[in-house]
Amino acid sequence: MKTLKFALVCLGMVLISACAKSGAPNPGGATNPRNQASPQPQDLSQGISVGDGMTALYKGYAEISRLIRVRTMAVPSNFELSLYLDQDPNDVKNNGLLALLGSYADSLGTSSDFQNGVPNSINLMIWGIELEGFAQDVARICDPAPAPSPSPSPAMASTGASAPAPTLEQRFAPVFSENFKSVVSPFCAGATTRPFDRDSLAALWSELLLFDAPSDEMDAWIAFGMGPDVSAMESKAAIQTLVLTALYNPYFLMRH
Numbered sequence: 001m002k003t004l005k006f007a008l009v010c011l012g013m014v015l016i017s018a019c020a021k022s023g024a025p026n027p028g029g030a031t032n033p034r035n036q037a038s039p040q041p042q043d044l045s046q047g048i049s050v051g052d053g054m055t056a057l058y059k060g061y062a063e064i065s066r067l068i069r070v071r072t073m074a075v076p077s078n079f080e081l082s083l084y085l086d087q088d089p090n091d092v093k094n095n096g097l098l099a100l101l102g103s104y105a106d107s108l109g110t111s112s113d114f115q116n117g118v119p120n121s122i123n124l125m126i127w128g129i130e131l132e133g134f135a136q137d138v139a140r141i142c143d144p145a146p147a148p149s150p151s152p153s154p155a156m157a158s159t160g161a162s163a164p165a166p167t168l169e170q171r172f173a174p175v176f177s178e179n180f181k182s183v184v185s186p187f188c189a190g191a192t193t194r195p196f197d198r199d200s201l202a203a204l205w206s207e208l209l210l211f212d213a214p215s216d217e218m219d220a221w222i223a224f225g226m227g228p229d230v231s232a233m234e235s236k237a238a239i240q241t242l243v244l245t246a247l248y249n250p251y252f253l254m255r256h
Contacts, residue, residue, distance in 0.1 A: 056254040057117030058127075060102030061089070064253065068134065071207060072180045080172040084133030085126070088168060097126055117255070127253065135243040137174050139236040141181050142188035183207050187242070189235040195226040196238075205246055213251035221246060 058064075065081040073079045082089045085097050102117040116123065176184075186200045201222045209218075224230065224245065230238050246252070 058102035074177045081130045083172040135240040139239040194231040201225045
């Protein structure tokens, strides 16, 4: 699985470069939430210009994973976005993909300088894999609750056999808070009519971004969520698209 996802990341370099002339990436194939013409490609080698000669860098893997955890997960939580890359954030020697998303880690361990914060075609693809995996799990809130796991067999209990080591999925899997599930549930099939109502969309945006972005960003995203593209989608696909487009907002991913 690691090999496959790393191959996808490398392939993304080629795909994004080939598509660069048509503008910024468009998650889920839907219309740009800002409903504006795609901007001309810009040189990302020095970050993204935010005016007054300043450049914006990614907040970094650890901070983005933490923000999603504290805003959407039940407490306590071990959730890590690295789950969707099959990487352990605590395994410094083998989590190279995470370091590409912005961190203070280097080949010697910990650096005093923030590394790999400049957006480029590689880390954009890696962010896409992580955020899409998270969006898919959010959409699974609409699925029926799974049956409880069976208890250990009497034979194992009597012999004292040790259980296998937990997988990354078992260690870092999302366990959403009841509050977040209540915010997502109005978007599930049969729970609402189309288009989605403004209050439900505003509640979802607020859970994900809080006050990270100005109100006009939320208004543009809500207009997108009430528009024909999202309204035509099946419920789970609509949830994935809404979550993904919200988290792709530069005010969430970038330092300002």
